[in-house]
Amino acid sequence: MKLLSNFLYSVKQGIKGIFTNKTMSFISIISVSASLIILGIITSIVLNTNQFIKTTKYEINEIRVSIQPNLDGTSIENLKDKLSNIEGIKSVEFKDKETMLNDMKSSWGEDAYLLEGVENPLDDCYIVTLENSKDIKAVSSKISTLDNVKNVEYNEDVIENFVKISNSIRNFGAVLIIFLILICLVIISNTIKAIVYSKKEEIEIIKYVGGSDNFIRMPFIVEGFTIGFIGSTIALFICIYMYEYILENINNAINFMNNNMMIPVSEIAIFLAFVLFITGITIGVLGSIISVKRHLKV
Known part of the structure; x- marks a missing residue:
């Protein structure tokens, strides 16, 4: 019962912290979304490159x-x-x-x-x-x-050039994603740090009455989780919408193209959901842990 009570308290305080620092939370969510949208685009390119090669392998x-x-x-x-x-x-x-x-x-x-x-x-x-x-x-x-x-x-030269271009995009994208993820971690860490300082007295009281570090840390982790989850959700919807729009226009422009050359929206959506949510939530939680670890002792 105590465990459930602590969990509900952490969730309540974590969500409350997002609304307490609306500006920083908004910036964190937008940063996570932007990074994940790029990740989604690169992932889609790589998956469709593999699909293209698989489909045209016989040629x-x-x-x-x-x-x-x-x-x-x-x-x-x-x-x-x-x-x-x-x-x-x-x-x-x-x-x-x-x-x-x-x-x-x-x-x-x-x-x-x-x-x-x-x-x-x-x-x-x-x-x-x-x-x-x-x-x-x-x-x-x-x-x-x-x-x-x-x-x-x-057709080997055509496919080789296609793969080279895709690999270049993937390598450039990987560097860009790492850079953006680091920025996200800094922004989320600063968001959590601001909340830690705003609750300095409250944290001191909790520690004084015997509250553990984990009890104090959990609301901030919930907040980071929530930021990552919201950012992932926004990125997923944008990526799916963009992919569906591009796929529809390609099919209209080249309606004699083999239907199996690009992955259907339903299949790409499942894979992107897995990749984006895992990455986004990890960024949010990790950013919170880093910040709380550095600034918990107030």
Whole structure:
């Protein structure tokens, strides 16, 4: 019963402390929210990069070999035989330029009408599938030396550049997040410190009558917890709203994009909630502990 009474007292005093120092509490909440929003953005980028690579992984195993125009059937078959004999190639499939155009129309969905009446700019080609994507550069180089090969294309460079950009954003974001978290800790610590000083006499009385340090410390920890929780909630709603807005606009702009290339809002929301609340509450509680530890002895 005493434990419950102490807990309720700590909660009441912790929440009361937030309203007692409204300005500092507001600044602390906004600082935590800003840091967590950046964390949420970076987390979303990293998760969607992994999703993009996972979804398009099969395309890295494919090489499109465009062949010279107006080749006779014998030359086309001879090229297929040469391709099949290259080590590391799993399969070779011929596609004429009309089939390639029809595939493009299908992938464009409702926008396929834009291709109607357009002279087919594509070439007949072979779609070469590799046994291992690691061999794509070596195999590509061998294919480019064959007779009657016009062009060799594959998507590895695009994905590599995408990953490099994402890693740069992640590394820069990590440094920025650490910097902002340190600022949050300082601000929260100063908020709690101001409350400690404002309750100097009350704390002295509690200690005089035998109150433990933990009993005195708990309301401040509750306050830090509350600041972190509120900041996390604000950040989560903003991140979800931004993500939903961006996802909707991307789908509208590129409506032929594979629906699995970006993580659905429902899935990203669960992961972000876990990351943001754990981080925000930890920042709030840690800031309180640091401040109370330094300034409890008044």
